Amino acid sequence: MGGKAWIVGPVYPTFWLSRFFADLWMLFPKEEEYIEWFKNAGFKDIELKRIGPSPTWYRGVRRHGLIMGCCVTGVKPLTGDSPLKLGPKVEDVKKSANPLLFLSRIMLGGIGAIYYLLVPIYMWIKDQIVTKGMAI
Structure with missing residues (x-):
């Protein structure tokens, strides 16, 4: 008998x-890639659910990368x-890395990480300013 998996x-x-x-920070797969990985590994009944901020906190449209992830089963x-x-x-992980390229x-990855730290803060401030009931 097989089993269930989720990621x-x-x-x-x-x-x-x-x-x-x-792209500066890390490699982010597309939703379709997760499904393709599961199919290629022999899984059936594959489902994907998006993960993002709570609608009570975030009133905007899907912009600024605020669908943060997904769960695939x-x-x-x-x-x-x-x-x-x-x-x-x-x-080849045994080969030594170029120190300048590594640095x-x-x-660049740090700059990308700072951006992703500032986006939720920006959205929270915007939520405090814009009248409740209006889409942001």
Whole structure:
């Protein structure tokens, strides 16, 4: 007999500025990629649910990357190895990294992380200013 699996992860932002900073910070999969991964691994009855701020806190439309993630569930009908065939590793982790490239990636990633820290603060301030009942 198989089993059930679920994964929770971030999704690629919809707002252009959020996408730019997401690309600096880390790799965000698209929702479709999560579903494809589950299908390729032999799962059935795959469902995806979006995860984002509570409607009582956030009154806006899906912008600024505020659908923060998703939860994907699936059922594997049979036990055994995954039919998913992984390719060769892209990066050789035994090879020493270029220190300048490493430092620049850390700095750019930090800038992206700061953006994602400031967006919820901005949205909270906007929520305090805009009259309740109006869409932001």
